[in-house]
Amino acid sequence: MQRFDFVIIGAGPAGEAASHKARALGASVAVIDRLWFGGSCPHIGCVPSKSLLHGADVHAKGGDYPWSRASARRDYMVNRPAGAAEPDDTSHVSALEADGAVVYRGEGRIAGRGRVTVTHDGTTHELEAANVMVAVGSTSKRPPIEGIADVNPWTNREATLARELPKSLLVLGGGPTGCELAQVYARFGVPVTVVQSGPRLVPTEHPRNAESIRWALEHDGVRVITGKRAVRARAGAGRDGAHVIDLDDGSSAEGHAILLAVGRDFPVRDLGLEHYGIATSGPDAYRRDGSLRLADGLWVIGDPAGPELHTHQGHYQGELAVRMALGEDIAPDYRALPRATYMDPEAASVGVSLDQAIAAGLDAFECVADFPKTSKGYSVEAETGHVTIVVDRATRELVGAAMACPDASAAIHECVLAIKAHVPVDVLAETIHAFPSTSRILNGLFAEAKATLDA
Numbered sequence: 001m002q003r004f005d006f007v008i009i010g011a012g013p014a015g016e017a018a019s020h021k022a023r024a025l026g027a028s029v030a031v032i033d034r035l036w037f038g039g040s041c042p043h044i045g046c047v048p049s050k051s052l053l054h055g056a057d058v059h060a061k062g063g064d065y066p067w068s069r070a071s072a073r074r075d076y077m078v079n080r081p082a083g084a085a086e087p088d089d090t091s092h093v094s095a096l097e098a099d100g101a102v103v104y105r106g107e108g109r110i111a112g113r114g115r116v117t118v119t120h121d122g123t124t125h126e127l128e129a130a131n132v133m134v135a136v137g138s139t140s141k142r143p144p145i146e147g148i149a150d151v152n153p154w155t156n157r158e159a160t161l162a163r164e165l166p167k168s169l170l171v172l173g174g175g176p177t178g179c180e181l182a183q184v185y186a187r188f189g190v191p192v193t194v195v196q197s198g199p200r201l202v203p204t205e206h207p208r209n210a211e212s213i214r215w216a217l218e219h220d221g222v223r224v225i226t227g228k229r230a231v232r233a234r235a236g237a238g239r240d241g242a243h244v245i246d247l248d249d250g251s252s253a254e255g256h257a258i259l260l261a262v263g264r265d266f267p268v269r270d271l272g273l274e275h276y277g278i279a280t281s282g283p284d285a286y287r288r289d290g291s292l293r294l295a296d297g298l299w300v301i302g303d304p305a306g307p308e309l310h311t312h313q314g315h316y317q318g319e320l321a322v323r324m325a326l327g328e329d330i331a332p333d334y335r336a337l338p339r340a341t342y343m344d345p346e347a348a349s350v351g352v353s354l355d356q357a358i359a360a361g362l363d364a365f366e367c368v369a370d371f372p373k374t375s376k377g378y379s380v381e382a383e384t385g386h387v388t389i390v391v392d393r394a395t396r397e398l399v400g401a402a403m404a405c406p407d408a409s410a411a412i413h414e415c416v417l418a419i420k421a422h423v424p425v426d427v428l429a430e431t432i433h434a435f436p437s438t439s440r441i442l443n444g445l446f447a448e449a450k451a452t453l454d455a
Contacts, residue, residue: 002102003128004028006322007116009108009271010135012039013311014302016092017318018133019101025326029101030127032108032118038092039137040156041311043078048160049180050342051077056187057344060220067188071163080161087161110272114297131297131325134271135318138264138303143172147233151243153258156181165190168242170255172230174201176341178261179213183343186220193253194222195245197229197262202341204308206402208368208386209347213404215384216343225253233258266304273298290332292321299325307334335399336420338412345385346408350416351400354390363393365452367445371405375436380406387441389415391449396424403438411438425449 005027008015016038019031036043055070078087096103106120116132118125140155142148154162159181169185171178174196186192194201194217200210201217201224217224225247232246238254246252266288268280276295279285288306290313292299299321302314313334320332340348357364371377371385382405390400401415418428429450433443 001126001128004030006131006133007127007129008032008133008135009116010137011037012135012137012302012314013041014314014318015135017315018135018301018322019096020099021319021322023099023101025322027326030104031096031101032104032106034107036087036089037096038089043087044157044160046311048074048078052160052184053180053342056184060187067165110275112275131299133321134268134300134304135302136267136304138266138309140260141263141265142260143262145230145233147235150235151233151258153260155260159259166257167240168254168256169259170245170253171259171261173261175261176202178259179217179341180343181259182217182222183220186222192222193225193255195225195228195230195247195253199227205339205347206349206353206388208388209349209402209404212345212384213341213343213347216345264303264309268304290334292317292324292332308337310339313337336416338416340409342409345404345406347404348408348412349402350412351419352390353400357390357399362399364390364399365393366390367448369441369445374441376438376441379436387438387445389445389449391425393453396426396453397422398425405438407438414439414442425453
């Protein structure tokens with residue numbers, strides 16, 4: 001039985017980051033995955049979706065970027081040869097091995113405290129570990145809709161790897177994944193409908209971001225239905241053989257392809273966590289609060305860890321958990337965790353909204369700029385968007401920010417750093433910002449906040 005300082009079950013962004021950090025600190029590592037090393041992000045998630053969004057943007061604005069070119073570029077980005085069904089993860093495996101990690105492709109399971117088995121091709125390996133890390137990511141949730149299996153629904157896997165455009169697309173779920181892919185297909189001429197059970201799209205985002213995302217989808221011709229839940233699927237029962245999804249108010253929606261984007265499941269139930277006294281379901285289940293340590297020598301990182309679902313969160317947690325396991329006196333800090341939806345326009349946020357700040361007991365206020373009425377907004381002929389900051393009166397510090405504008409995913413990071421480093425609004429207001437950038441809009445909001453605090 002081989003012994004390692006770390007045995008990592010799952011080689012997605014969190015597992016990869018943990019492996020590389022552990023090796024950098026001189027620890028021995030075994031890393032296990034049953035599918036793609038690198039995980040969903042580079043193969044069926046972040047990377048292919050952003051590549052398709054780029055192609056769709058160029059195409060929608062009149063550029064020479066047909067679906068065939070976008071599909072080929074996506075295949076290049078995920079390292080999928082022409083005609084191959086699957087991406088090739090060789091580069092991820094090679095990088096781990098070059099770093100000194102021992103790589104196993106197979107099913108990893110905890111067999112006891114500090115013991116992990118790996119099964120593949122009828123062979124079982126037994127590994128000993130000072131630390132076991134669970135980094136198994138998440139999978140698309142399958143909602144309990146009558147007849148849903150009969151329509152052979154897509155998940156993000158099929159939607160990001162498709163080589164042919166469907167005649168029409170019905171997206172169940174209005175989170176970032178559903179909204180981004182809806183815009184991709186709509187901009188390539190596919191009739192798209194989005195059904196969201198709640199009252200607004202991207203419910204975990206700032207309300208103003210949600211408004212801009214809905215505006216963007218409808219501007220691209222997407223039919224958006226909110227406040228209605230899918231209850232039944234009828235395969236091929238619609239026009240031209242489209243599938244029909246019946247909704248809970250008696251209405252229905254159709255699509256030749258049905259994309260499930262209603263949330264994520266965490267495949268932790270059969271991993272053997274019970275050997276550490278950890279429950280995975282019921283009232284005693286571990287909390288997905290991002291604390292990382294489940295028990296002595298047992299860690300959870302990435303999507304199953306919470307508190308949110310982001311590749312950058314997984315990177316952060318993988319490295320942090322290794323440092324914690326090796327004795328550093330540190331703890332996770334999610335105050336400045338950025339979020340981004342990479343549509344046109346982009347939407348991004350960090351920290352808390354005004355309502356969340358007040359609910360947490362802060363004496364907070366917000367300052368808001370209507371993006372189309374700013375110099376930057378005028379220059380790009382913006383029709384939607386905003387920039388918002390939330391300030392705590394007691395500390396004179398930023399506690400939240402949100403924006404919907406063309407470069408939101410980059411501009412938000414000034415606010416990320418300000419929250420992380422406890423930078424006073426006074427300093428932010430007196431910092432020179434290039435005109436007429438989005439950051440210059442923030443500069444004006446910082447000055448407005450300072451004036452409010454000094455009044």
